[in-house]
Amino acid sequence: MLYYLFYPLHDAVSFFNIFRYITFRSIMATFTAFFICLIFGPSVIRLISRLSIGQNIRKEDSAELYRQHKDKQGTPTMGGILILIAICISTLLWAELDNRYILLVLFGTLWLGITGFVDDYLKHVRKCSKGLTAASKFTSQIILGLVLGGILYFSPGSNTVLDIPFLKDITVKLGMFYILFVILVITGSSNAVNLTDGLDGLAIGSVVFAAIPFTVLCYVSGNIKFSEYLLVPYIKGAGELTVFCASLIGAGLGFLWFNCYPAAIFMGDVGSLALGGALGITALLIKKELLLVIVGGIFVIEAFSVILQVAYFKLTKKRILLCSPLHHHFQFLGWSENKVIVRFWIVGVILALLTLVTLKIR
Secondary structure, eight states, X not given: OHHHHHXXXXXXXXXXXXXXXXXXXXXXXXXXXXXXXXXXXHHHHHHHHHTTOXXXXXXXXXXXXXXXXXXXXXXXXXXXXXXXXXXXXXXXXXXXXXXXXXXXXXXXXXXXXXXXXXXXXXXXXXXXTTOSOHHHHHHHHHHHHHHHHHXXXXXXXXXXXXXXXXXXSOEEEOTTHHHXXXXXXXXXXXXXXXXXXXXXXXXXXXXXXXXXXXXXXHHHHTOHHHHHHTTOOOOTTGGGHHHHHHHHHHHHHHHHHHHSSSOSOOOHHHHHHHHXXXXXXXXXXXTOTTHHHHHTHHHHHHHHHHHHHHHHHHHHSSOSSSSSSHHHHHHHTTOXXXXXXXXXXXXHHHHHHXXXXXXXXX
């Protein structure tokens, strides 16, 4: 919006030429989203508290888990609404709004945000303990995958080739299976972040660390000179996604201000499903789907720990982990909550750096 308002003035005042640059607009998007969360966070917390929308720690899940987390009972939740508002406002202010990639990623993020909102509303307002059924969540994610997959597949010049990390000459052509692959990426990424959201600041911090390398990758993919130099597929217009990722980073840091231990607010499914989906959709749009496994390694491990625990229990009636997802396993081993969070963050930083290394090792 600001791009259309101020950039046309550059002929009269050269200063306004600065709005042409993605780097400037991305930095400003980060600041905008951060300060939206920082300024309005206390008001949102007070409002949610007055509405008695608080986290419910269920005794029936695990006596030990309840003991460790009982102090979180009643903590305001559904704070993901604040994150989404900050991301959307910041992106709308600083990105080119006629860019198809911006429209697609905003559409997908809001779709999953609404899905998470309904789930949270049922759990915390209507007091339906389990919220949306798993089938309902998956149906929403699959429909979104079909829509986005269809748009990407049937668009002129569509690219259904998978870029393999660390390799420049090996690719995989998916053809019609690309739509199914889109569904898998969106469903997997949104649910994986949702499973990671179990400790104060763990999920949002990990999302920020994952978004940082994606910000770089979006810029490189949309810049013909950098993409040619680094042997990265050039995607015209994808550079604008840098603004979106920057907004996500700013909103994430702003929310972490209140969500760090001990958390004053939780994001809820409205935040975790949307943010996970945002990372997945971004990866799809810049053709870095497989890198999502590396940059989002924390989320992959967390999701895999749940799958492994459930499968092993069904086969043997025993648990391979003390508790799943994995972050709870370490708590049961005696690690403090802060130690688990910070160590997972450290792994997230290492994975982010490894992701950036793939730009040179090809």
